[in-house]
Amino acid sequence: MLNSFSQFISLFPPALIPLVLLAIALLFIAPLGLFAFNFLAIKTLYEELRKIFQDIFQLILSNKWDSAKTLIWLSVFSWAMSLLTESFIQIFIAFCGWLFLIPGIHWLMYEEKKIKDFLTIEKVLIAPWITGALICFFLFATPENLPGIMVVTWPIISAIIAAPPKFIKPGPTYKVPDPPVRQDLIIMVLFNLLLSCWLQLSYSTQVWLAEYPSLRADDLTNSSFVVQTQSSETVHSQGYDILVQAEAALTESLQGQSWSQVERWLVNFDDRIREFNRQIIQRLPAKAENAYWQIEGRVLAGEYNVQLFAVWKGPSSNNAGYHLAKTCQISQVMPVDIKTAPQTPSPVGSVAPNTQVGTANVSCGAVTKAIKGQPDMAK
Amino acid sequence: MNFGVLPLRAIAFQGLFLLIAIALEAIVYFRQLGFDYKTSVRYAASVNLFSTFIGWLLFFNLQALLPQPLKEQLISYFFFERFFINPWAPSIAPLLALSGLIVFIGIFLLEVKSLDLLDLLLGKIKTEDAVLSKEDFRTSRLRQQGIIFKSNSRAYAVLVANAYSFSAILILLIIRSVEKLR
Numbered sequence: 159m160l161n162s163f164s165q166f167i168s169l170f171p172p173a174l175i176p177l178v179l180l181a182i183a184l185l186f187i188a189p190l191g192l193f194a195f196n197f198l199a200i201k202t203l204y205e206e207l208r209k210i211f212q213d214i215f216q217l218i219l220s221n222k223w224d225s226a227k228t229l230i231w232l233s234v235f236s237w238a239m240s241l242l243t244e245s246f247i248q249i250f251i252a253f254c255g256w257l258f259l260i261p262g263i264h265w266l267m268y269e270e271k272k273i274k275d276f277l278t279i280e281k282v283l284i285a286p287w288i289t290g291a292l293i294c295f296f297l298f299a300t301p302e303n304l305p306g307i308m309v310v311t312w313p314i315i316s317a318i319i320a321a322p323p324k325f326i327k328p329g330p331t332y333k334v335p336d337p338p339v340r341q342d343l344i345i346m347v348l349f350n351l352l353l354s355c356w357l358q359l360s361y362s363t364q365v366w367l368a369e370y371p372s373l374r375a376d377d378l379t380n381s382s383f384v385v386q387t388q389s390s391e392t393v394h395s396q397g398y399d400i401l402v403q404a405e406a407a408l409t410e411s412l413q414g415q416s417w418s419q420v421e422r423w424l425v426n427f428d429d430r431i432r433e434f435n436r437q438i439i440q441r442l443p444a445k446a447e448n449a450y451w452q453i454e455g456r457v458l459a460g461e462y463n464v465q466l467f468a469v470w471k472g473p474s475s476n477n478a479g480y481h482l483a484k485t486c487q488i489s490q491v492m493p494v495d496i497k498t499a500p501q502t503p504s505p506v507g508s509v510a511p512n513t514q515v516g517t518a519n520v521s522c523g524a525v526t527k528a529i530k531g532q533p534d535m536a537k
Numbered sequence: 538m539n540f541g542v543l544p545l546r547a548i549a550f551q552g553l554f555l556l557i558a559i560a561l562e563a564i565v566y567f568r569q570l571g572f573d574y575k576t577s578v579r580y581a582a583s584v585n586l587f588s589t590f591i592g593w594l595l596f597f598n599l600q601a602l603l604p605q606p607l608k609e610q611l612i613s614y615f616f617f618e619r620f621f622i623n624p625w626a627p628s629i630a631p632l633l634a635l636s637g638l639i640v641f642i643g644i645f646l647l648e649v650k651s652l653d654l655l656d657l658l659l660g661k662i663k664t665e666d667a668v669l670s671k672e673d674f675r676t677s678r679l680r681q682q683g684i685i686f687k688s689n690s691r692a693y694a695v696l697v698a699n700a701y702s703f704s705a706i707l708i709l710l711i712i713r714s715v716e717k718l719r
Contacts, residue, residue: 337659337660337661340658340659340660341579341583341659342579344583344655344658345579345582345583345586348583348586348587348590349586351586351590352586352589352590352593355589355590355593355594355597356544356547356548356551358593358597359544359547359548359593360540360543360544362597362600363542363543363544363615364539364540364542366612366615366616367542370612373612373616374541374542376616376617378542378616378617380617380618380619380717381546381615381616381617381618382546382547382550382618382713383544383546383547383615383616383618384542384543384544384545384546384547384615384616385542385543385545385546386541386542387540387541387542387543388539388541388542393541446605472609472621473609473612473613473616473617473621474617475617475619477622
């Protein structure tokens with residue numbers, strides 16, 4: 159330490175050494191002096207800090223035992239405890255935590271003046287709806303999903319929570335509220351029931367869409383009931399999957415076949431398409447809309463172009479329905495090509511007999527967008 | 538669940554129609570039943586909310602019971618505002634007219650009953666009974682006729698109120714459909 163210091167000093171010319179020492183001394187002393195000078199200011203700063211921390215502690219910890227904060231701390235405690243345990247004990251302690259948390263938060267919203275003012279909108283305190291949401295979550299939610307019943311019962315449970323305070327008069331004893339209050343209660347409960355119905359309607363919409371998923375891909379702007387919050391461009395109708403599977407089936411039956419076999423296959427093209435229809439539509443996930451999808455196809459002019467259609471015959475935004483199309487080209491691969499292109503994975507045995515005519519190669523284009531109307535079946 | 542499609546328009550329309558119906562029916566109650574303005578609005582609101590709620594309950598239960606082709610018509614109308622061409626298509630118009638009539642009569646009966654129910658909940662009947670018990674027998678007979686007449690006029694008021702609100706909503710729907718055709 160001292161060694162390095164003397165090394166550092168020796169860097170300077172000897173005449174300057176006192177000056178350097180003085181500078182170093184000042185460098186250390188100046189902040190101290192400044193600190194001494196600002197001691198009062200720092201003291202007040204500490205006092206402010208202490209006040210803030212005190213406020214925070216007072217906000218978190220209550221000096222009364224019968225308060226909302228006690229309940230919330232109990233729930234935090236049980237949550238922490240439940241992390242230490244396992245299996246059914248953990249579930250039980252977490253359950254107790256919820257039992258503390260829900261009344262705690264409900265109480266807090268009524269106890270704290272600031273929170274209560276914040277939650278009052280147009281003279282209506284929305285605290286019961288927050289408690290209702292917590293209760294619904296506690297009753298119905300599972301780690302995997304949030305079931306529909308949770309959302310649908312939320313307004314009803316909130317109305318049930320909001321009503322009882324009106325039935326208690328300072329005493330505290332039970333009493334039937336005055337007619338004007340009763341009238342407001344009736345409207346409040348009925349309005350919440352209506353809200354439940356609206357939520358249920360959104361779930362019913364989802365149920366219908368689950369049975370008819372291709373409706374999502376259609377144009378819904380005409381409806382006076384629903385709006386599309388998600389662009390229909392991003393959604394594939396089931397026709398897309400059907401065409402992808404049809405392509406796989408076509409490739410499976412033609413790829414690597416000899417050219418004469420391909421021609422024989424194409425002679426019975428309509429029967430083949432009917433076969434595809436049977437196989438692919440049956441293999442789709444079971445939904446009510448499957449009956450409305452149909453695969454059609456035609457052989458275009460030329461050597462050979464096949465067009466596959468997935469036709470929607472169910473409800474749609476225009477009269478004639480719509481269809482999706484995919485064009486596949488079946489080309490002849492000459493035996494010479496196979497020899498020069500060793501990456502072709504066809505086994506040697508199956509290629510050898512067909513050396514005179516060559517084998518088929520299937521290559522398909524992309525699925526088109528939905529085209530209005532039925533497909534044009536002219537050859 | 539994927540909430541890419543939400544029935545927000547249905548909710549907006551129902552809110553609008555409810556507001557119109559409550560306003561119109563409150564005016565009728567105010568004139569015919571001699572309530573003060575606040576009471577008539579509250580009565581109209583409770584009665585309309587109640588009948589709407591019962592209507593939703595019936596709708597949710599009935600749509601699950603509909604035969605498949607009719608359900609497809611419902612879905613087609615719900616999502617595309619047009620009916621789907623299937624064997625049930627020709628019978629849709631008469632069915633709609635019939636169900637419209639049933640809805641009108643049903644809501645009328647429901648609102649008459651719910652007005653009574655509301656009176657019961659608000660304890661209005663008791664005071665009338667108390668007034669009645671004080672009268673002697675002869676005047677009470679006259680009174681009774683009066684009460685019968687009054688309950689009739691109440692049903693009449695509800696009928697008129699419903700006629701107004703249904704007509705207003707119908708006119709709005711017609712305007713909307715004309716707007717769409719253009």
